[in-house]
Amino acid sequence: MAQRKTNRTTISDVAALAGVSVSAVSKIVNGKGSFPEATRARVLWAADRLRWSPSAAAVALRGAKTRAIGMVVNRAPDLLNADPHFALLIAGMESELAPRDYGLLLHIVGEHPEAEERAYRRLADERRVDAVVLTESRVNDPRAALLRDLRMPAVLIGTPWRTHPIPAVEAADREQGMKDAVDHLVDLGHRRIAYVSGPEDRVHTGHRRRTFTDRLHHHGLLPSHTLASDFAARTTGAAVTQMLLDDSPPTAIVFANDMMALAGISAARRLGRDVPGDLSVVGHDDLPLGQLLHPQLTTIRQDLDHMGRAAALSLLRHLGEEDTPPPPTVTPPQLIIRESTAKAR
């Protein structure tokens, strides 16, 4: 049994060193009262010398604000690993949170609804965070009711639910990228264009497919095929294989993200199809990866960094954090034309 008395330096140590009361220290550090400059300086000096920062626990206990934001990611580890999507979102949030001394409490749960619910409940019941960031709204998303129930402030990155309005950050014109992609393919002479979407339970899956279909209609065309995939390479590959072996296979495929596009290209090649010679491919997200591929990936760029930032700022404002600038507008999804799309033969 070590004698390890923690002996943490506390506010009273600072007060003692500065020769003032603890309440004076508290007020000065938090910029509350008005004190003679000499006192202020001495207190600040003492705090600095003792390397003192207020204990997060004590502050939280007193004021019920933890200065932490929660995020629970419900994607299986291997998919997470495969898809850097979240990392940039998180980095974007961090770049706004860190300078304001907010922390980010991260939980990665698999796609287990119970684990996910448990994670949110713990965050709320244990008062570990002041608010949470949600990503990827789902259809009949249990989180909507759950968070209302938990009275947990939240902002959603993605398409808000109809039934449970919630503050959300979304690109300004979320349909633009998809429209441009369809136009681009039609311009190249493609007439049989397919869409491989993400899982059906994501709200944006339906949205994007609808935009895709509508834009084809606009050109007097019908979707060649539309198939849903989870995000896994295997499933995506199977979907593409199936399409390509069809009697009238598509000459172009739009994918719901870049990793799926890559899996699609891989599957097409296994069938001996050349990209973009036999098949044009469009991705979604514009991961840096896309520029290293051969052919370089034509894709719909999402401004993930700004989405993360905007979500963080939106939350901070909601929490009454002062000096928080308004969330930046998020650049609309933008078609980046590279080498994976070419004239239809």
Added chain:
Amino acid sequence: MAQRKTNRTTISDVAALAGVSVSAVSKIVNGKGSFPEATRARVLWAADRLRWSPSAAAVALRGAKTRAIGMVVNRAPDLLNADPHFALLIAGMESELAPRDYGLLLHIVGEHPEAEERAYRRLADERRVDAVVLTESRVNDPRAALLRDLRMPAVLIGTPWRTHPIPAVEAADREQGMKDAVDHLVDLGHRRIAYVSGPEDRVHTGHRRRTFTDRLHHHGLLPSHTLASDFAARTTGAAVTQMLLDDSPPTAIVFANDMMALAGISAARRLGRDVPGDLSVVGHDDLPLGQLLHPQLTTIRQDLDHMGRAAALSLLRHLGEEDTPPPPTVTPPQLIIRESTAKAR
């Protein structure tokens, strides 16, 4: 000003509902004293009915344990985004932390030493976490002294420092993969083999390069080229271009990670070199990505999931957490032979 009195349910609400004292609730919930089964049951029922969990802040304030682990990642967002390495590490940690009700507080700072130091200091001074996980030990790593200074328990994922011993998780035989890779290339008839390493400040950079060089010696060979790169695609591409334009260019290159290998392949192709026809390539990590490339990537697999798990368990044991199994052994780096390596011409 809303009247929003928080009105959180507290331990005394539970005590009242169960008709016992608060200390009884505390003890029963924490499995401390011995109580008649009837009392236990009533308390547990009440806690459940009120959906009560102890406030993390109060527990932390009282006992000085926060049940949270910190991690600060010092890689630039775009590199983070490009390289899924960290995501799997984090997922591995989470799978051990979450079931034990531990949280993971994540900070992503760029490669700014001051920001990094500040992040660790805040974690410690504000007592936000009980311990931290470090990754990628660096040469003259300021974190070693800093954490000792801060008296912050820590475990390192990677090669420990000589000068500042610290608990570390590392693969059992960390040289195996590299040796096998060199052997494999030599077997294929390669004689001019190069190595593109990560940044020189990483401890493992020197280690791996030494293993590479030593193993070549074992075969009576000298490294064709060794170049350091940061993790960025541009730098890596430039390094490869330089090597390939040399008078006696390498016929095979080993890279410090898969993303760099991909950047290398891309650069080689831009020069009109075929992989693996003109140049064999070996990566490191075995990201799922590697199997989707053409050619599929030959790589040295790292058991990132187990590294994350082991780090978490090691920390939990150190923190005196009961019922924590010993950290699993981490599978040694293993050469996975796929299509990006072929006979030297």
Added chain:
DNA sequence: CTGAAAGCGCTAACAA
């Protein structure tokens, strides 16, 4: 303008 004192929700001595 400054300081004393009352808790925030919880745990662990100490009493009963």
Added chain:
DNA sequence: TTGTTAGCGCTTTCAG
């Protein structure tokens, strides 16, 4: 066996 109580470190009235 169970309950009472004194803080953990901080903020914030409320007196001085």
